[in-house]
Amino acid sequence: MQSAYIPGTSLLHRLHPLTKLAGAALVITAIYLLPWPLAPLVLFGGLLGLAYLSGVAGPFLRTALRVLLPITISLFLIQGLLFPPPSATPLPLGPITLRREGLVFAFVTSTRLLAFTGTLLLLLETTHPADLVFALTQRGLPSSIGYILLVALQIVPNMTARATDVLEAQRSRGLETQGGVRRVRALVPLVGPLIVGALVDVEERAMALESRAYTAPGPKTSLRELVDTFSQRVARWLMLLGIAALIAWRIVMAL
Amino acid sequence: MNTTRRSGLNSTALALIPLAIAINIAVGQLVAVLKLPVYLDSIGTVLTGALLGPWIAMITGALSNIIWTLLGINPPAIWFAPVAAVIGIIAGFAGRAGVFQRASPRWLSAIIVGIFLFALALFVMSFVNSTTDAQGNLVIPNAADLLSQQPIVFIVAFVAGLALGYYVLQNAGYAGLVGLLNGVIAAIISAPIAAYVFGGVTGGGTDALVAAFRASGAGILASNLAQGTVSDPFDKMTSYMLVYLIIQALPRRVLQLFPNARATEQLRPASEPVTSH
């Protein structure tokens, strides 16, 4: 399996997936609705602390930085330094002049993205994808959507490996993959086997699905079990109330 | 006892969608290895549209972006799930209309891409030559002025389009055209998301284009729109073209699973006897 999940036994790991999902929804609402520019950064700090307590701080920081560093650099460079709004307040700093609004925009946008990414990462790193999907299907997500998500998660590594194998097979047949126009011509023999091979697989996979009674009528049962508690149920309702309250507050403020 | 809801997807669709999602991701990475200036990361979605129609392709597109998030590779990708869903819907309707089955004459492909590149040049030149007035509003120059000032740009664009259509798209003109339009629509939908959520940048190579449009005085949203309409159509055109070529060469055993993909001349009336016993 390839996913963000990191096995563990921390409190966060043991919580019901829906509790974590509700928590994530509350944090994301706060990231985008709280009016203070420093709020997302503070929330990210909190997430980092939780990640540390759950034993996933390392991967958490690595992924967050890998995804967001290039975006942040671009943001500050393009929107902050080079092309700030024309009416922005100048902030002289030595030989160069910075523009206040441009920098604020870059700061707010990047910290919001950072906190958003952090929230999802923390959820995914402490929740087994099968538990998350199972919890959602129990709450009405069509089981086919859950099935698609779980299968896709597992076969992505295989398809990626096949892409490499196709590249090897066709290069062995003299396909030149270096240099200008030829690379575009190489797309059909490279993408073709990947797709046609997958489509031929569809027949066998569909047969397997029928053989395993996926399309059988009547209710399904589940081998997987999730632990839920009364206090978690209460917490979930409170968090949903919190989301509603935040939204209501912002609407009132805007009026 | 736990029970879950069922949906109307049949086993063929259920088997295809995860593979299509994986194709989106795997082809995206393959293209990166080849260092080509396209992404092709929605080729599986377009394929699903061509084979199984708009709604299944919509699911494929949206779930693809959710998978990017679930895999932890690119968590913010989930923001663009609506764009991917719309790409799927358009590809699905294109599939129903038969654009992946119908061959276009090469001259028509040439004219289609020629006109498209001409229009694109006009669009880009308007941004590049725009000015800002005293109130800070953008002033877009008159199209006729642009044409008369720099006719060479438009001639080059038109001729390049003719060549691209004739030599690259060849008989995939209809699919290519829908791909180009799909690219424009995708750019229009993704521009506000890119502007408001991502501040108009991606951290990748296309940021240079955004910077160029910002330099010409355009706002963040407008710059993103301009950047998207320059890069997305060619990406989607290439995806549509590849799907067209692949569908033209499908074996009969696959066509049996996906009746939509059969060439138009092979389609028979609905009364065709399939099973009799």
Place this chain on the structure above:
Amino acid sequence: MTPIIDIRSISFTYAIATSPALRDVSLTVPAGQICGVVGRAGAGKSTLCALCAGFIPSFYHGQFSGQAHIDGQDVVEKTVAELVNHVGLVGSNAFSQISGARFTVYEEIGFGLENLGVPRPEIIERIKWALKAMQLDELRDRSPYELSGGQQQRLVLAATLAMRPPVLVLDEPTAQLDPPTTAYLADLLRDLARQGTTILFAEHRLEWTADLAERVLVLDEGQVIDDGPPETVLAKQELLDRGIGWPRPALIAARARATGHWPAERPLPVTLDALVAGLRESGPPTTDHSLLITDNRAPSDGSISKDVHLSSPEAQHISQTTVVGRRSPALSDGSPEVPPGLVEGRSRRVEGSIVDIDNVRFSYPSGVEALRGVSLQIGAGERIALLGRNGAGKSTLLRHTNGLLQPSSGQVLVAGTDTRKTTVARCAHHVGIVFQDIRNQLFARSVRDELRFGPRNLGYPASQVEALVEQSMAALGLTQFADTHPYDLPPALRRLVAVGAVLAMNTDVLVLDEPTAGLDNPSIALLKTLAQDLAAHGKSIVVVSHDLDFCFEALHRVILMQSGQITLDSSWSRLDAQTLTTLENDVGLPLALRAARALATPADSALGLLLARNE
């Protein structure tokens, strides 16, 4: 007693096909029987399997007539899901039969039961039973996708058995398995039958079929042409006439009969045990033949004659001809002191070898050292079998022969050029590789187009491309399918298309990875002829395969890899007791050599010669 499988005059034509896949097939199988189905590629075996599991006509549409009941259920009327408690179908490709929706072996087995709505405690109980039955207990928490092919096959069987079907249908169960796993599967299936499961399987490996089945059904062009116990059915002349072939014990005994080692009145054996018992009874004849164990066919003679007796002088002559292009000191002199194959060849340096691998080491970025000092020369006109267990480094070595991988240390010369200083596309002029998973290669809309791709890439002029394509199609019997889509051919022929696509590149060396996987006997015979013809024209063939019988019968030189090193480099004809043991302990031995060992036949006896004669 009513039969558990009851099929009456079934005919079926796929919606996409023009001729019927099954013609008036009737079959009744009593409970607990193991019934094998044999026939050439495209004979209708898979269709029969699909029918028994209820996929016809609900999944595969087409023209249908007749009646079929399995375990009392009308498989024509019922859906697949309604039949899962009555019949389970397992195909050859375990990978695509894993649901993928469950993350551990344990949960994967339970997937079907969840879908049926079986209560949780019972699911757990049935999973435990299936884990035990398929001996998967140790793997229960592993991801299904991390398993080996054989383990995945067992997982799919376990998941199917957990639904408790009284009938199990297997479509080419051994196509993707190596010899130890194949033997293990036969034991598992025998166990299941003993516990009452009825088993119907379609298979190309006739020896395996003869060993396992209590009854064999022969299909040809959609019709049942014979039905009975394996020992009477599988050695009938009609099977040879129709190209289905015989199990190897029957072929060997037929040869023995011709030389007086098998009594004319004794029926031909279909299993190794029967062969050995029969030969033992007829007594070990003595002979003055010299030691030579030979390839029986000279590259120059081209045609295959079944009854050539290899008297010494002829054998020597042939040996000399096979030596062309190689530098073997001892092969042609008939001397009894054949040097041991071990280490031999490592120090050989050949002028003019096409591929020259010199002391190559290679480590993957993960740190795994896959090659640890490998030296190997491939000369002109060689027929090489590259053997070794999974993970021994065979695939890594293959990828060095055309520059796909470059050595961490040491060097690889292809036609005299260091692979570090050239491109894979340029190496492709000299070395062509057909990888095991041919899906990764095929993309064109017709066999002809597929074959054109390689030679066009190499820059041959159009007329030459066409000539090469025609030659290649003719060599592999594909001419009649030139305009057919490769994927519309049966899997066996599809693999030949993949081989043909590389053959058409007319390279000096042709490398084939598991070329006989899923092939029927006529296709395997084509590959054997191809190997001979290539060698006769000074071209070389390298085969990586678990199919030792094919390697023995079609190839000359034997190379064994163990943990990233070449530990044996010799020829079949020069293996002595020690090297045979090395080979047997690592990858096993071809059936003929197993018979020779079981009989303890001296290699220099006439019988020893006969057994060791590769054909």
